[in-house]
Amino acid sequence: MRRFEYEITRYPSEEFTTLVYSCTGDGSCSLNDVPLAQVEVLKGILNDSGAKGWQLLQLIFAKDGIVAFWKREID
Template identity: 55%
Template sequence: MVRFEYEITTHPAEEFSKLIYFCSDQGECALNDLPPNQMKGLVKLLNQRGDEGWELIEIFFGKDGIVAFWKREV
């Protein structure tokens, strides 16, 4: 039987100085038509965690930053 461990990480908006996302008045946030060079901070995070064996399950963008849900096999 395959087993997994899970981790939730938070990343303040300041960590992504070149990542731009927009939040509506209702609190819904999304990336909008970003040039590839502005995605480098997020790509770096994903690759670092992937190198450690973590798989991204879900990511949420909010006005204060990002919350990411990860899993990896144990």
């Protein structure tokens, strides 16, 4: 049987000073006016964790930053 471990990481809003997103009343969120440098910060986070075997499950954007949920298979 395959087994997994899970990780939850938080990235403070200071890392994303110009990341702009908005949410509608039904809970749908979208990114707006995202500068390339901020996209690169997010891409770096994803690639760093991916290189360590972590698979992203979900990103949650909040006013204080981003929370990421990860999993990876263990032996």
